[in-house]
Amino acid sequence: MTSSAHSAPATAAGYADVVDLETYPIDDLDGPEGRALVESCRSQLEETGVCTLPGFVRDEAITEMIRIAEDLIPRAWRSDQRHTIYFEPVDAEVDPGHPRAHTVRSAKDGIAYDLIPADAPVRRMYESDDLTRFIAAVLGKTVLYRSADPLDAMQITAFHEGQELGWHFDNSEFSMTLMYQQPEAGGEFVYVPRLRSAEEENYEGVRRVLHEEDTASLRTLPSAPGTLAFFRGQHALHRVTEVQGETPRLNTVLTYGERPDMRLRDLTSELFYGRRSPAPDAR
Numbered sequence: 001m002t003s004s005a006h007s008a009p010a011t012a013a014g015y016a017d018v019v020d021l022e023t024y025p026i027d028d029l030d031g032p033e034g035r036a037l038v039e040s041c042r043s044q045l046e047e048t049g050v051c052t053l054p055g056f057v058r059d060e061a062i063t064e065m066i067r068i069a070e071d072l073i074p075r076a077w078r079s080d081q082r083h084t085i086y087f088e089p090v091d092a093e094v095d096p097g098h099p100r101a102h103t104v105r106s107a108k109d110g111i112a113y114d115l116i117p118a119d120a121p122v123r124r125m126y127e128s129d130d131l132t133r134f135i136a137a138v139l140g141k142t143v144l145y146r147s148a149d150p151l152d153a154m155q156i157t158a159f160h161e162g163q164e165l166g167w168h169f170d171n172s173e174f175s176m177t178l179m180y181q182q183p184e185a186g187g188e189f190v191y192v193p194r195l196r197s198a199e200e201e202n203y204e205g206v207r208r209v210l211h212e213e214d215t216a217s218l219r220t221l222p223s224a225p226g227t228l229a230f231f232r233g234q235h236a237l238h239r240v241t242e243v244q245g246e247t248p249r250l251n252t253v254l255t256y257g258e259r260p261d262m263r264l265r266d267l268t269s270e271l272f273y274g275r276r277s278p279a280p281d282a283r
Contacts, residue, residue: 104166170233184245
């Protein structure tokens with residue numbers, strides 16, 4: 001079962017011009033090709049913690065999303081801050097070289113969901129029940145919902161020259177990203193798979209990555225425009241390297257959860273978008 005707090009087209013009619021349904025038949029998961037797609041994605045995730053689907057979104061839709069992003073960048077919220085890799089306060093009781101005392105820089109421009117036009121190609125795709133069902137099937141979830149947050153459900157992130165996303169672990173079990181545009185240089189999504197687990201924080205291994213003593217474990221996520229990626233970032237340390245050149249790195253994060261009322265906390269909302277999400281009864 002899947003559902004959403006947003007009204008949305010439930011069939012491929014609403015997004016058939018966006019997704020390459022011949023290669024990725026998310027509109028027919030019960031058919032043999034659909035079942036094979038889900039199994040292939042599950043295998044990738046199980047083996048590496050990552051699943052990438054190149055060309056998932058058609059070139060024409062990507063071109064339109066780049067145009068929309070460029071139009072909206074003047075209204076984006078620009079953030080530039082230091083934080084720990086755990087998004088928690090610095091632990092004053094540990095040695096300065098300990099991962100829980102280590103801070104990194106994150107600087108980016110965030111375009112909130114409520115600014116993205118309702119007919120934008122990827123918004124139509126995100127609001128389809130087919131995509132939600134597909135993601136739930138790959139993740140083995142009985143229930144999955146699109147976010148109810150009017151700012152964070154689907155956003156566009158722009159990294160301009162000198163901006164980056166510092167090393168961190170995600171608080172959520174998984175993330176879904178879609179790449180629109182790569183910069184001239186830099187802007188690579190770098191990660192270390194399975195660096196920690198629910199049972200073992202592996203502080204020494206984390207410390208070695210943070211202090212560049214272990215570069216052999218680093219992996220780079222393929223990020224050609226149109227690529228949809230599943231990523232398990234709760235146990236994989238990851239970052240986006242500093243962007244170089246005039247062309248910004250553009251991508252979207254699609255937000256899902258196992259509760260129908262999932263929303264950002266006010267503090268997080270102000271941090272990411274410069275404002276609080278309107279209360280449900282205020283929309």
